[in-house]
Structure formats: C-alpha cells, structure tokens
Amino acid sequence: MTADPFHLAWFTSFNSPAWRSAWGGETGTEWMTGEYFVDMARSLERAGFDFMMFEDSTMVSEALGGTSEMDLKHGLHSPKMDPLPLLPLLAAATKHMGFIATASTSFYPPFILARTMATLDHLTRGRIGWNVVTSSEDIAGKNYGMDSLPEHDERYDRADEFVDVVEQLWDSWEPGAIVMNQETGHYADHTKVHPINFEGKYHKVRGPLNMPAGPQGHPVLCQAGGSPRGREFSSAHANAIVTALPTVDKMKAYRADIRERAARQGRNPDDIKVMYLVQPIIGETEAEARAKFHQIYGMDDPMQIEQTLGVISAVTEIDFFQFPLDEEMPEGVTTNGHQSILDDFIQRNRGKTLRESLSERARLGPELVGTAESVADQMDSMMEEVGGDGFLIRAETGLSHNRRYIDEISSGLAPVLRRRGLIRSSYDHALFKDNLLAF
Numbered sequence: 350m351t352a353d354p355f356h357l358a359w360f361t362s363f364n365s366p367a368w369r370s371a372w373g374g375e376t377g378t379e380w381m382t383g384e385y386f387v388d389m390a391r392s393l394e395r396a397g398f399d400f401m402m403f404e405d406s407t408m409v410s411e412a413l414g415g416t417s418e419m420d421l422k423h424g425l426h427s428p429k430m431d432p433l434p435l436l437p438l439l440a441a442a443t444k445h446m447g448f449i450a451t452a453s454t455s456f457y458p459p460f461i462l463a464r465t466m467a468t469l470d471h472l473t474r475g476r477i478g479w480n481v482v483t484s485s486e487d488i489a490g491k492n493y494g495m496d497s498l499p500e501h502d503e504r505y506d507r508a509d510e511f512v513d514v515v516e517q518l519w520d521s522w523e524p525g526a527i528v529m530n531q532e533t534g535h536y537a538d539h540t541k542v543h544p545i546n547f548e549g550k551y552h553k554v555r556g557p558l559n560m561p562a563g564p565q566g567h568p569v570l571c572q573a574g575g576s577p578r579g580r581e582f583s584s585a586h587a588n589a590i591v592t593a594l595p596t597v598d599k600m601k602a603y604r605a606d607i608r609e610r611a612a613r614q615g616r617n618p619d620d621i622k623v624m625y626l627v628q629p630i631i632g633e634t635e636a637e638a639r640a641k642f643h644q645i646y647g648m649d650d651p652m653q654i655e656q657t658l659g660v661i662s663a664v665t666e667i668d669f670f671q672f673p674l675d676e677e678m679p680e681g682v683t684t685n686g687h688q689s690i691l692d693d694f695i696q697r698n699r700g701k702t703l704r705e706s707l708s709e710r711a712r713l714g715p716e717l718v719g720t721a722e723s724v725a726d727q728m729d730s731m732m733e734e735v736g737g738d739g740f741l742i743r744a745e746t747g748l749s750h751n752r753r754y755i756d757e758i759s760s761g762l763a764p765v766l767r768r769r770g771l772i773r774s775s776y777d778h779a780l781f782k783d784n785l786l787a788f
Contacts, residue, residue, distance in 0.1 A: 351733070
C-alpha cells in the first residue's frame with residue numbers, strides 16, 4: 350500500500366527545548382538566541398520538510414493550582430519569545446522551506462498585523478505564513494486591557510472580520526504600483542494605491558497599507574479550528590489546518606468535514622491541507638522504540654504528570670488539580686477556553702481515570718512507534734486511508750525536544766519516506782504557498 354505524496358512539517362514553540370533531558374546540553378539558555386531553531390531549520394530542510402510552525406501565547410498561566418508555579422517550573426507557556434522576529438533568521442539560514450508564526454486576532458490591530466506579515470514576506474522572499482488564532486485564555490487578555498475575552502463563537506466572528514480587513518489591506522496596492530520611473534520621478538503610482546475604508550462591526554480601518562504586499566500577496570494562512578465554529582472559520586480562510594486526532598477514523602471524518610465546508614463556501618477543497626499532529630517514536634529496534642515511548646508517555650515521572658496537567662489546564666482554563674488522579678473526569682465541565690480540546694479529552698477518556706488519560710493527552714495524535722521502516726509503513730497506511738494531506742511532527746517539550754530527536758526524524762525517518770516517494774524530494778517553486786499547494 351502506498352499513499353500519494355504528503356506534506357511533512359514541524360510544530361513547535363519559540364521556547365526552551367527539553368533542557369532537563371540527558372540530551373539537552375546547553376539548550377536551556379541557547380534557544381533564546383535562536384541558534385537552536387536555526388540548526389533545526391537546516392536539518393528539516395535537508396529532510397524535505399514543507400514548513401515549521403510556531404504556536405504562541407502571551408501569558409504566564411496560573412490555571413493549574415491558582416499560581417504560576419507549575420507554568421514557570423516546567424517552562425510551559427513562559428518563558429516564551431515572540432516567533433515573528435525569528436522567521437527572517439530561519440529563512441536566511443535556509444533556501445526553500447516555509448515558516449509560520451502565530452498572531453492573535455484578539456490582540457493585534459489588523460493594520461499592524463497586515464504590515465508585519467507583509468514585511469516578513471518581503472524579508473523572506475515569500476516564505477512565511479500566519480497562524481490565525483483567536484486566543485482562549487482570559488489571563489492573556491488581561492495583558493491587553495481586557496477583563497475577559499469575548500465568548501468563544503464571537504471571537505471567531507471577530508476573526509472573520511479581522512482576516513477580511515487584513516486581506517483588503519494586502520490588496521490595497523495594485524500589482525505594478527511601484528513604477529520607479531526616473532524620468533517622471535515617480536517611485537509609486539498613486540492611482541494604484543487605494544484606501545479600503547473598512548467599517549465593520551468590530552474594526553474600522555481607512556488604509557491603504559503603507560507598503561506593498563509581499564511576494565505571496567496573501568501569505569499562507571494556517572488555523573487549528575476544532576469546534577464547529579472553528580471548522581467553519583478554518584474552511585473559509587486556511588491554506589493549512591492543524592488538528593490533533595487520535596484515530597484514523599476521526600482523522601478521515603475531520604478532513605471530510607473540512608472539505609465539505611470549504612466546497613459549500615465556494616473554495617476548492619484541494620487548496621486546504623489538513624495536517625495531523627503526531628510524535629513518531631523511532632528506535633533501532635521495536636523494543637527500543639517501545640521503551641522510549643514508555644519513558645515519554647508512561648507517566649511514571651511526577652514532573653511529567655505536572656507538566657501535562659499544566660498544559661491542559663492552561664488551554665482549557667480549568668484547574669485540573671481539583672480532579673483526583675485516580676478517578677474518572679466528571680461530566681458537565683465547561684469552559685470558554687479551547688472547547689474542542691476539553692470535549693475531546695473527556696469523550697476520548699470515558700471509563701479511564703485522569704492518570705490513565707494523561708498519556709493520550711500528552712501524545713495528542715495517533716500512536717506511531719517502531720523502527721524508521723515500520724513507522725514509515727504506519728504513516729503510509731494512515732495517509733492511504735485518510736486521503737491526505739500530511740503530518741505535523743511535534744516533540745514532547747520536557748523530554749524529547751532536542752537535537753537527538755530532530756536528527757532521528759530528519760536523518761532516520763524522512764529518508765525512508767523520501768525513498769518511497771511519500772514526501773517531497775525537491776522544492777519546485779520559489780514561494781511557500783506554491784510549494785504547499787503543489788500536491
């Protein structure tokens with residue numbers, strides 16, 4: 350069984366890698382210079398990755414236990430640096446792959462976001478993307494003068510309008526507006542630069558943007574909508590969608606739903622690449638891989654339990670310390686945070702204790718464990734059944750996000766996938782979006 354070629358990308362954050370692992374080295378401080386991620390980008394481009402995606406948040410979470418202790422102890426959401434300035438460094442160190450950074454429609458003004466992304470698109474010669482998030486943590490909103498964030502679905506209503514404004518700003522300079530006519534002295538033709546005079550329910554922007562759009566025009570848009578409202582937003586705007594689903598059946602159903610929604614909104618479903626989060630665990634033997642899997646996800650380490658509880662508490666804004674580890678999660682828990690993450694966690698783990706549930710929560714996606722050859726078999730089979738579009742590799746921040754794991758993927762797994770024709774062997778276009786949409 351051989352699937353059609355699929356995309357391979359990496360999901361990460363601009364924060365500390367696995368500094369306490371045996372292979373952490375000096376990465377606990379080195380990451381702040383960006384050098385760790387520059388090395389990472391070079392390795393991934395050699396391996397044929399399409400892009401790196403950087404999630405982001407601007408909070409020091411107090412969701413677990415009501416204080417910042419767990420968040421800062423494990424470096425979960427802080428310290429975390431802004432990934433936007435990192436992208437030009439990564440692009441300068443590579444030649445082809447794309448780089449996506451997160452920016453929130455709840456916190457950025459549309460004009461500044463449009464200008465920043467257009468600037469980055471120029472600086473990288475057309476190799477950036479924007480991960481569109483609405484944010485879900487009230488504690489982050491307080492950093493921007495908000496007592497609380499708007500209700501979940503309203504955040505997406507605002508985001509729909511926000512993206513509309515930003516795209517109009519990118520289009521406010523017509524192609525050919527820069528003429529550089531030495532005879533007349535005109536650098537730009539004012540008849541090809543237009544105010545947008547946007548006035549909506551949430552935003553009011555005159556425009557035009559005070560610079561032309563970058564080489565891509567509209568950079569790649571990425572999103573991670575899981576709720577019904579989030580899926581509607583993603584299918585309307587995204588070129589790439591990030592999702593974490595535990596089984597092939599759910600992966601297949603999610604992609605079918607996104608494609609149906611996209612077609613209903615007048616889009617070509619093939620213009621949306623659904624990327625599934627996974628963490629392949631590679632060993633030279635199956636037994637070695639299984640031992641590594643247990644070390645990462647076995648929850649024998651109390652600090653791993655704290656870390657996993659800290660992550661899910663922060664994204665759902667629910668203090669998981671209130672639930673006994675050796676009892677099942679109660680029904681009826683609600684949140685204004687990430688609804689789809691909470692709902693999936695509860696539904697997936699019915700009949701299990703919270704302690705038993707944490708391993709799957711940390712893993713997020715389907716289990717991929719074995720030698721490079723056997724994991725390639727599993728990925729091939731999975732994509733053949735799902736129908737596309739690719740995998741987004743992630744590493745467990747506390748234990749496996751280190752240079753050793755990156756090399757296991759880029760020098761171990763990726764060459765096997767390439768020999769089978771499952772991932773790209775070349776970058777045939779200059780622009781990130783064109784490579785992403787090539788298959």
